[in-house]
Amino acid sequence: MAITKFKKIMAANRGEIAIRIFRACTELGISTVAIYSNEDRLSLHRYKADEAYLIGQGKGPIDAYLGIDEIIDLARKKDVDAIHPGYGFLSENPEFSLACERAGIAFIGPPPEIQQRLGNKVSGRQVAVEAGVPIVPGTDSPVETEEEALIFAKSCGYPIIVKASSGGGGRGMRVAQNQKELLEGLKSAASEAQAAFGDATIFLEKYIESPKHIEVQILGDKHGHLVHFYERDCSIQRRHQKVIEIAPSLDLTQKMRTEVCGYALKIAKTVGYVNAGTIEFLLDKERNFYFIEVNPRIQVEHTVTELVTMRNLVQVQIRVAEGYRLADPEIGIKNQKDIELRGFAIQSRITTEDPNNNFAPDFGTIKAYRTAAGFGVRLDAAAGYAGAHISPHYDSLLVKISTWGLTFLEAAKIMHRALQEFRIRGVKTNIGFLEKVMTYPVFLEGNCDTSFLDNHPKLFE
Ligand code: ADP
Numbered sequence: 183m184a185i186t187k188f189k190k191i192m193a194a195n196r197g198e199i200a201i202r203i204f205r206a207c208t209e210l211g212i213s214t215v216a217i218y219s220n221e222d223r224l225s226l227h228r229y230k231a232d233e234a235y236l237i238g239q240g241k242g243p244i245d246a247y248l249g250i251d252e253i254i255d256l257a258r259k260k261d262v263d264a265i266h267p268g269y270g271f272l273s274e275n276p277e278f279s280l281a282c283e284r285a286g287i288a289f290i291g292p293p294p295e296i297q298q299r300l301g302n303k304v305s306g307r308q309v310a311v312e313a314g315v316p317i318v319p320g321t322d323s324p325v326e327t328e329e330e331a332l333i334f335a336k337s338c339g340y341p342i343i344v345k346a347s348s349g350g351g352g353r354g355m356r357v358a359q360n361q362k363e364l365l366e367g368l369k370s371a372a373s374e375a376q377a378a379f380g381d382a383t384i385f386l387e388k389y390i391e392s393p394k395h396i397e398v399q400i401l402g403d404k405h406g407h408l409v410h411f412y413e414r415d416c417s418i419q420r421r422h423q424k425v426i427e428i429a430p431s432l433d434l435t436q437k438m439r440t441e442v443c444g445y446a447l448k449i450a451k452t453v454g455y456v457n458a459g460t461i462e463f464l465l466d467k468e469r470n471f472y473f474i475e476v477n478p479r480i481q482v483e484h485t486v487t488e489l490v491t492m493r494n495l496v497q498v499q500i501r502v503a504e505g506y507r508l509a510d511p512e513i514g515i516k517n518q519k520d521i522e523l524r525g526f527a528i529q530s531r532i533t534t535e536d537p538n539n540n541f542a543p544d545f546g547t548i549k550a551y552r553t554a555a556g557f558g559v560r561l562d563a564a565a566g567y568a569g570a571h572i573s574p575h576y577d578s579l580l581v582k583i584s585t586w587g588l589t590f591l592e593a594a595k596i597m598h599r600a601l602q603e604f605r606i607r608g609v610k611t612n613i614g615f616l617e618k619v620m621t622y623p624v625f626l627e628g629n630c631d632t633s634f635l636d637n638h639p640k641l642f643e
Contacts, residue, residue, distance in 0.1 A: 183404060185505040186288065188212050188263040193231070194253055194278075195268030197564040198582060199480070200227035203266045206496035215262055217253060219246035221575050226564045233260065243575035247271045250278050254285045264288035264503055266496070270577075273479040274301045290503040292457050292478045299453050300476040302347040304385050310473040313452040315445045318464065318472040320387035331368055334386050335361065341389035344368055346375030346382070352422030353378050357389050387474075392633040393464035395419065396431055396471070398446035399487045401495070402455045403502045407509070409518050410443045411491045414483055417630045418619070420541065425612075425635070426619060427529045429486035432590055432628025433465075442471050449476065458484075458499050482531070485562060485584040489527035526590040528597050530620075533578040536610035537642055543578040547571050549608035553581075554600035558593070560584040572609050580611065590628060594620050615641060 191207045192215040193200040204214040204227075216231035221243040228234040235256055238246020248271060257265060265282055267273035267290070276294035283289065291297070300306050304324055310317045319338055324347060325331050335342055344367040346354025354375035356367030368384060376382040399411040415431035416424045430439070446461035460477045484495050493515075501513050508515040515521060535541040548570045553561060563581035565572060572580070583600055587593035598620035601613050618641050619625050624634065635641065 183505050186263070187504055188288065188500065190215060190260070190262050190264075191290070191500070192217065192253075192257050192260075192262045192265045193227070193268060194247070194265050194272055195270070196222055196225065196227050196247060197576065198227075198562045198579065199268035199482075201230045201564055202562055203268060203496055204230050206494060206500060209494075210497060210500060212500070215257070215260055217247070217256065219243050221246075221573055224571060226567070226570070235260070243573070250275075250281050253278075254281050254287065257282075257287050258285055262287060264290055264500070266290040266499070267479065269477075269479050269481060274477075276301065288503050290457065290499050292455060292459060296453050296455060297478050300459070300478050302381075302383070303345060303349070303475045304347040304383065306476050307385075307473070309452055309476075310449055313445075313448040315448055315473050316471065318387040318390060318474060321385045324383045324385055325368070328365055328368065331364055331386060332361065335364055338386075338388050340364075341391075343387050343389040344371045345385055345387060346371055346379065347385055348379040348381040348383065349375055350379070352419070355422055390464050390466050390472070392631040393417075393466050393472075394431070394433060394631050395424075395462065396434070396442055396465050397460050397462040397481075398443050399458070399460055399484065399495070400446050400450045400455060401458045401498060401502070401508075402450060403508045403513075404456055404505055405507050406454070407507060408447055408450050408455060409508060409515055409521055410446055411487045411493065411495070411521055412523050413439065413442060414486055415630075416483060417632050418625075418634055419632050420635050422632075424483065425531055426616070427483035427486050428590070428628075429490045429527050430523055432526075438465075438469065438471075445471060445473065449473065457502055458495055482579070482582070483529050485560060485582060486527035486529045489560065489584055489586040490523050490525055491521050492524065493521065525586055525588045526593045527584055527586045528590075528593045529582055529584045530597060530601065530616045531579055532581040532583060532604070532606075532616065533612050534572050534580050534609045535578050535612050537612050537615040539610075541612070543574065544610040545572050545574045546609050548606060550605055551607075552603070552605040554583065554603035556596075556600070556603075558586045558596040559600045560586070568608075580606070580609075591626065594626060 193203040214231040216234040218228040272278040276297040279289040280294040344356040358364035372382040402408040415428045418426040585596040
């Protein structure tokens with residue numbers, strides 16, 4: 183397979199991840215193209231690219247970034263060689279990657295067939311079974327009637343979690359403790375998923391009490407070589423959405439780490455995975471891993487993996503999309519042993535959410551903005567400056583702070599210090615809440631599971 187060196191890459195996204203992609207490209211000597219909606223005309227990602235174009239006029243703030251034909255037409259006209267989809271928006275849409283392929287533009291991610299097989303949770307579970315990887319006990323196929331749901335409930339017992347096959351970001355999920363909640367949950371999860379993802383397909387899983395969320399970063403080249411970049415522990419969640427992520431997990435023995443990374447590679451091998459992806463698992467109190475889903479794209483929390491493996495994942499994504507082998511000097515991963523784990527990293531998502539008002543998103547203009555800096559601190563932000571306008575149209579992520587230390591305690595201390603250094607005025611943020619977590623004994627002992635925040639209301643006082 184010949185190598186196609188990219189000269190120009192478009193980020194079909196906005197915000198911090200678009201900027202993250204541009205930075206990776208610039209360092210590789212590749213020029214960059216931004217797209218922006220009318221609502222984003224003053225947004226920083228527009229100014230961080232070599233070229234920027236307004237898209238989706240009259241379509242609205244979200245739909246602007248979902249217009250496949252318009253984005254591909256623009257990319258063609260501007261001689262774009264490859265498109266990086268980031269996360270969210272079109273990143274998991276096989277129609278988009280197919281349209282790129284047809285237009286002769288490289289899609290920096292897995293090909294459409296793989297997105298199709300892994301992109302929804304029901305078919306992802308089927309792949310895991312094929313790979314011989316344990317899954318959470320659940321229904322083998324979508325649940326279409328109340329009767330089917332009740333039959334499953336009878337065999338599995340409560341609590342049960344109702345999940346939308348296309349769900350993401352914690353949406354389209356309901357926990358049911360009894361029959362009444364199950365029947366209600368079926369309806370409400372389906373309608374939420376239909377509205378958010380255009381797909382009302384629902385399935386059921388046994389609800390595992392207070393598990394840990396452990397996920398493995400994988401990456402494959404186009405020549406059949408696959409590696410993992412170890413795990414992240416993303417157990418600190420609010421409403422099933424990640425808030426703080428850690429790499430590596432403090433809680434895994436070496437044997438467990440080998441086990442879960444092995445499971446991830448088995449799944450990746452089964453589909454012939456190409457480019458970057460994350461295989462997500464739950465770890466129950468009896469120390470069993472269960473596959474839950476695959477995210478066939480770069481994730482928000484990839485930064486912590488980059489810090490502990492010292493590998494630039496977005497650049498590796500670009501290189502494998504150009505056709506390089508992992509072992510080529512441009513990437514330099516001859517085998518799994520070349521990926522070393524060093525130290526600990528923590529990521530905190532600073533959001534414009536008000537912890538004193540049930541984390542309601544806040545909007546407005548940032549009046550003062552002073553960042554943290556110094557040893558061990560990495561910042562990824564898009565609206566990180568005084569005068570930036572925080573609009574209600576997009577998600578509330580303001581800055582990702584990632585810190586690195588030789589020990590977990592050191593990384594946590596740096597994070598605490600960095601959070602204290604931050605000053606953001608004009609919009610409410612969750613900084614005070616994150617600071618409390620960084621000094622909280624349960625957190626420092628590495629003992630957080632997915633019910634940590636629910637079980638420690640003191641953190642919200
Ligand atoms: P999403 O795609 O919305 O992120 P996931 O399937 O990845 O949904 O699950 C998100 C979170 O929801 C998990 O990290 C976990 O906290 C919770 N969760 C999902 N499935 C289960 C389950 N079967 N039992 C207990 N918790 C679950």
